[in-house]
Amino acid sequence: MKLKDPSLLRLDSYIDGKWIDAGSKRFAVTNPATGDVIAEVADHGADQITAAIDAAVPAQKAWAKKTAKERAMVMRKWYDLIMQNADDLAIILTTEMGKPLTEAKGEIAYGASFVDWFAEEARRVCGDVLETPQSDKRLLTFKQPIGVFGAITPWNFPIAMITRKVAPGIAAGCSCVLKPAEQTPLSALALAELADRAGLPAGVMNIVTGMDAPAIGQTMCADPRIRKMTFTGSTEVGRILMRQSADSVKKMSLELGGNAPLLVFDDADLDKAVAQSILSKFRNAGQTCVCANRIFVQAGIYDAFAEKLAAAAAALKVGNGLVDGVEQGPIIDMQGFDKVKAHVDDALANGATLMTGGKPHALGGTYFEPTVLSGMTRDMRLFSEETFGPVAGLFKFTDEDEAIEMANDTEFGLAAYIFSENAARIFRVSEALEYGIVSVNTGIFSSEVGPFGGVKNSGLGREGSKYGIDEFLEIKFVCLGM
Numbered sequence: 001m002k003l004k005d006p007s008l009l010r011l012d013s014y015i016d017g018k019w020i021d022a023g024s025k026r027f028a029v030t031n032p033a034t035g036d037v038i039a040e041v042a043d044h045g046a047d048q049i050t051a052a053i054d055a056a057v058p059a060q061k062a063w064a065k066k067t068a069k070e071r072a073m074v075m076r077k078w079y080d081l082i083m084q085n086a087d088d089l090a091i092i093l094t095t096e097m098g099k100p101l102t103e104a105k106g107e108i109a110y111g112a113s114f115v116d117w118f119a120e121e122a123r124r125v126c127g128d129v130l131e132t133p134q135s136d137k138r139l140l141t142f143k144q145p146i147g148v149f150g151a152i153t154p155w156n157f158p159i160a161m162i163t164r165k166v167a168p169g170i171a172a173g174c175s176c177v178l179k180p181a182e183q184t185p186l187s188a189l190a191l192a193e194l195a196d197r198a199g200l201p202a203g204v205m206n207i208v209t210g211m212d213a214p215a216i217g218q219t220m221c222a223d224p225r226i227r228k229m230t231f232t233g234s235t236e237v238g239r240i241l242m243r244q245s246a247d248s249v250k251k252m253s254l255e256l257g258g259n260a261p262l263l264v265f266d267d268a269d270l271d272k273a274v275a276q277s278i279l280s281k282f283r284n285a286g287q288t289c290v291c292a293n294r295i296f297v298q299a300g301i302y303d304a305f306a307e308k309l310a311a312a313a314a315a316l317k318v319g320n321g322l323v324d325g326v327e328q329g330p331i332i333d334m335q336g337f338d339k340v341k342a343h344v345d346d347a348l349a350n351g352a353t354l355m356t357g358g359k360p361h362a363l364g365g366t367y368f369e370p371t372v373l374s375g376m377t378r379d380m381r382l383f384s385e386e387t388f389g390p391v392a393g394l395f396k397f398t399d400e401d402e403a404i405e406m407a408n409d410t411e412f413g414l415a416a417y418i419f420s421e422n423a424a425r426i427f428r429v430s431e432a433l434e435y436g437i438v439s440v441n442t443g444i445f446s447s448e449v450g451p452f453g454g455v456k457n458s459g460l461g462r463e464g465s466k467y468g469i470d471e472f473l474e475i476k477f478v479c480l481g482m
């Protein structure tokens with residue numbers, strides 16, 4: 001890895017403001033584009049999680065005593081350092097995760113935006129003076145940080161999923177213990193290095209790397225000093241964390257799986273729908289929880305849409321994300337690759353038509369061809385499971401009610417997409433979709449300003465936006481007798 005500042009490449013856990021070695025106990029981080037081992041990172045477990053919580057408790061008390069402006073100034077410095085080091089951070093990210101470098105740069109800016117945004121929001125946390133129901137009393141609310149929180153993050157956004165949790169938390173005056181995904185610890189540790197340089201006090205953000213995720217999660221959830229868990233990942237692991245947190249009644253924020261429907265109506269702008277569907281479906285090689293998974297197209301526009309989408313997908317340049325012009329990188333690992341292949345094989349065996357792609361890419365490894373399948377039906381795996389790969393499955397529908405019914409026929413409810421130029425339809429369908437996010441006539445909706453989160457088995461709580469900081473605050477009611 002050629003970095004302007006090689007000292008961003010950290011290989012140890014960051015606990016209480018110090019880099020903690022794990023001796024020979026280390027795990028390998030590989031580049032999914034080449035299969036090469038790029039680093040050996042400290043393999044810490046439950047003991048270091050407890051040590052991090054020991055540090056986070058007193059650090060939180062001191063951090064919360066600072067004024068919001070003081071906290072905001074440190075965060076602002078962290079933001080500046082992230083942006084100044086964006087090129088190096090993007091190289092680290094692409095090398096450990098595989099997404100194209102331009103997407104990695106986009107993620108750095110997106111990830112940094114949460115630090116900037118919540119530095120500002122820190123200063124706008126306001127309690128209330130309530131109208132009193134009795135003349136001899138005065139009623140107030142205080143908003144106070146919830147305390148120490150635990151965070152567990154996934155590999156698909158190695159920077160942004162950390163800042164989207166840590167920034168609102170530390171803005172509110174909390175401290176945290178975070179375990180990044182074992183596939184992508186280097187981005188997390190580089191963020192810690194920059195937070196350290198920005199002057200974030202020791203113990204406010206602790207990052208512990210380790211392979212034994214179940215033991216780490218269990219230790220966080222069992223410790224009563226952790227007052228909140230925030231997690232992005234699979235629904236299955238989200239449920240485990242929720243169960244494990246029950247005994248100490250922790251507040252939970254969960255961003256779990258999705259199975260995003262994308263609805264293209266006859267009255268859509270065809271070229272816009274195709275271009276935006278490509279962005280929604282194929283960015284990050286289809287590995288985001290808001291990527292379109294099931295594409296429902298109305299009968300009148302179906303054939304034209306399918307043809308144009310297949311042509312656009314076939315034109316995507318696949319390769320190592322560090323190479324200029326590459327639009328689709330490898331799948332993160334063999335497990336992810338096998339699932340993608342299984343979904344395609346299942347669809348083809350059950351009567352789907354292959355429009356383009358459909359098999360492992362000639363580059364080998366975990367590369368998979370951008371794939372478009374038409375004639376999809378409900379009994380196929382892709383309908384009920386998230387593919388998390390570069391596979392667009394097209395389902396035909398006749399009328400609006402049928403489209404809504406199919407779109408809602410899933411345990412998940414994170415993001416949904418509508419393509420239509422009819423305002424009344426846009427309102428009707430947006431209201432009827434059982435999803436936390438509805439994206440209309442655009443394949444990309446994420447920013448620090450919009451609330452991100454799902455309903456049903458897609459999770460609890462909202463991240464980003466003016467609401468995101470509430471997840472890290474408690475409301476205290478103070479009743480004052482006069």
Ligand code: ADP
Pocket residue numbers: 152153154155179180181182213214215216217218232233234235237238240241
């Ligand atoms: P993915 O399929 O995207 O890897 P996971 O839910 O398995 O989704 O992983 C998301 C994060 O959860 C990662 O940091 C992973 O290490 C962690 N994780 C996996 N299993 C557990 C578990 N049993 N308890 C706590 N964390 C876990």
